[in-house]
Amino acid sequence: MDILGIGAFLLILMLMLLSGGVWIAMTLAICGWVGQAFFTNTQPGLNLFSAFWESNASWELAALPLFIWMGEILFRTKLSEEMFTGLSPWLGKVPGRLFHTTILGCGIFGSVSGSSAATCATIAKVSLPELKKRGYNETITLGSLAAAGTLGILIPPSITMVVYAVAAEASIIRIFLAGFLPAAVLIGLFSGYIAWWSIRNKHLMPAPEAPVSFMEKLRLSKNLIPCALLIVFICWSLIAGWATATECAAYGVVGALILAIASRSLTWKNFTEGLMGSARTSCMIMFILAGAAFLTKTMAFTGIPRELAEWVNAMQLSPYALIGCLVIVYLVLGTALDGISMIVLTAAVVMPMVQKAGFDLIWFGIFVILLVEIAEVTPPVGFNLFVLQNMTGKDSTLIAKAAIPFFVCMVICIILITVFPQIVTILPDTLMGAAK
Structure with a gap:
C-alpha cells in the first residue's frame, strides 16, 4: 500500500470508530497504534508513552x-x-x-x-x-x-x-x-x-x-x-x-x-x-491532545504530510492553483493533526514552494492559521466540536451543523485575504517600517 493509501485507510478507520461511539481520544490513539504497528518499523508502545508525556508535560x-x-x-x-x-x-x-x-x-x-x-x-x-x-x-x-x-x-x-x-x-x-x-x-x-x-x-x-x-x-x-x-x-x-x-x-x-x-x-x-x-474539562482536552500527539507521530513516521506536499509540488501549478491545492491538503491534514503539527511536518516542503510562487511568508502564515481554524470546526473531527460535545452532551453532528454558517464566514475571510493580501501585510509593514 502506498503512503496516500495508508492515509486514506487511517481516515476511514477513524470515521468508523467515531461513528461507533468510541471516545475521541481513544479513536486517535487507536488509529496511531494501527498506523505504526502495521505500516512502520517503529515500536508503537514506546511512542505511545512518549507522545502522551510530551503532549502534556508543557509549561x-x-x-x-x-x-x-x-x-x-x-x-x-x-x-x-x-x-x-x-x-x-x-x-x-x-x-x-x-x-x-x-x-x-x-x-x-x-x-x-x-x-x-x-x-x-x-x-x-x-x-x-x-x-x-x-x-x-x-x-x-x-x-x-x-x-x-x-x-x-x-x-x-x-x-x-x-x-x-x-x-x-x-x-x-x-x-x-x-x-x-x-x-x-x-x-x-x-x-x-x-x-x-x-x-x-x-x-x-x-x-x-x-x-x-x-x-x-x-x-x-x-x-x-x-x-x-x-x-x-x-x-x-x-x-x-x-x-x-x-x-x-x-x-x-x-x-x-x-x-x-x-x-x-x-x-x-x-x-x-x-x-x-x-x-474534568482539562483532563478531557488533554486526553484528546495526547491521542492527537500519538497520531501525529504516526503521520511523521509514515511520511504522509511530506508525501502530500511533494505531490502538490510535482504538479507545477500556477500560484493561485497552488494555494487552492494547499487548502485541500491542510484541511485533509486537519482531520488528524493539530495546527502546530501540520505546520512542523509540512514546513520543509511547503515554504520553498510558497516562496517560489511569489507569496509573502508572513501572509502565508496567517493563511495557514486560518486554515487551521477552519480545520478545528470541520465536521466530523474538528477539535472545537469535540470540546463542545463533551461540555454540553449534544451530538457532534448537531454542533457541526450549527457551525456551518460560521464555517462559511471563515472561508470568506480566506478569500478576502487572498484577493486583498494588504489586509494581512499593511499593519506589520506600516508599524515595523515606522519603527525603523
Missing part, C-alpha cells in the same frame, strides 16, 4: 486548566450573570443582541489565552447557561462558540504563530501584527451573520427587554467593571511583557476568586464544584 499548556478554572469561577458565582446584566441594556437595539457576547468574549479571551480549546471551553462555560436562561436560540450559540473559539490562535499572542515564525524563519513580531486585521475581519463576519440571522428569524429571538434610561444603563454597567478590569489587567500584563500566558492565567484565577469573595457569591460548595469541573 505553556499549564495555562489551559487555569483559564478553564477562571471560567468555572465566573460561571458558578454571580459574576457571569452580572456581566450579562450589564451588557444587555446596551445591546438591546443591536440585531442579535446578546448573541454578540459570544463573539466578543471569544475575541477578547482569545487574545489572552492564545489557545483555541481554552477559549472555546471558557466562554462556553460562562455564556451557554446565561443565553439559554434568557431564551436565546441554542443552535446559533453553539455554532458561534465553535467558530469564534478558534480566534484564540489568530489573535496574538498565539503559540501556533510562534511555531510558524520559527519554522518559516520569519519575524515573530511581524506575524503577531499581521494577525490583528484578519481577526477583526473575521469577528465582523461572525457578528454580521448573527445580525442577519436575527433579522430574518425574529420569531426565534427572545422578547425584547423593557427599555431603560441612559442613567439606568450606566447604573447596570457597574456590573461590568470588575470583570472588565480583570480582563484588561490580564491582557495588559501579557502585552507589556510583565507575565507569560501561564502566569496571566494564574492571575486570572486569583482575580476571579477575589471578585467572587468581594461579591459574597463564593461558597465552599461552588468553589469545589468549580475545581472539579475545571479538572
Whole structure:
C-alpha cells in the first residue's frame, strides 16, 4: 500500500470508530497504534508513552486548566450573570443582541489565552447557561462558540504563530501584527451573520427587554467593571511583557476568586464544584491532545504530510492553483493533526514552494492559521466540536451543523485575504517600517 493509501485507510478507520461511539481520544490513539504497528518499523508502545508525556508535560499548556478554572469561577458565582446584566441594556437595539457576547468574549479571551480549546471551553462555560436562561436560540450559540473559539490562535499572542515564525524563519513580531486585521475581519463576519440571522428569524429571538434610561444603563454597567478590569489587567500584563500566558492565567484565577469573595457569591460548595469541573474539562482536552500527539507521530513516521506536499509540488501549478491545492491538503491534514503539527511536518516542503510562487511568508502564515481554524470546526473531527460535545452532551453532528454558517464566514475571510493580501501585510509593514 502506498503512503496516500495508508492515509486514506487511517481516515476511514477513524470515521468508523467515531461513528461507533468510541471516545475521541481513544479513536486517535487507536488509529496511531494501527498506523505504526502495521505500516512502520517503529515500536508503537514506546511512542505511545512518549507522545502522551510530551503532549502534556508543557509549561505553556499549564495555562489551559487555569483559564478553564477562571471560567468555572465566573460561571458558578454571580459574576457571569452580572456581566450579562450589564451588557444587555446596551445591546438591546443591536440585531442579535446578546448573541454578540459570544463573539466578543471569544475575541477578547482569545487574545489572552492564545489557545483555541481554552477559549472555546471558557466562554462556553460562562455564556451557554446565561443565553439559554434568557431564551436565546441554542443552535446559533453553539455554532458561534465553535467558530469564534478558534480566534484564540489568530489573535496574538498565539503559540501556533510562534511555531510558524520559527519554522518559516520569519519575524515573530511581524506575524503577531499581521494577525490583528484578519481577526477583526473575521469577528465582523461572525457578528454580521448573527445580525442577519436575527433579522430574518425574529420569531426565534427572545422578547425584547423593557427599555431603560441612559442613567439606568450606566447604573447596570457597574456590573461590568470588575470583570472588565480583570480582563484588561490580564491582557495588559501579557502585552507589556510583565507575565507569560501561564502566569496571566494564574492571575486570572486569583482575580476571579477575589471578585467572587468581594461579591459574597463564593461558597465552599461552588468553589469545589468549580475545581472539579475545571479538572474534568482539562483532563478531557488533554486526553484528546495526547491521542492527537500519538497520531501525529504516526503521520511523521509514515511520511504522509511530506508525501502530500511533494505531490502538490510535482504538479507545477500556477500560484493561485497552488494555494487552492494547499487548502485541500491542510484541511485533509486537519482531520488528524493539530495546527502546530501540520505546520512542523509540512514546513520543509511547503515554504520553498510558497516562496517560489511569489507569496509573502508572513501572509502565508496567517493563511495557514486560518486554515487551521477552519480545520478545528470541520465536521466530523474538528477539535472545537469535540470540546463542545463533551461540555454540553449534544451530538457532534448537531454542533457541526450549527457551525456551518460560521464555517462559511471563515472561508470568506480566506478569500478576502487572498484577493486583498494588504489586509494581512499593511499593519506589520506600516508599524515595523515606522519603527525603523
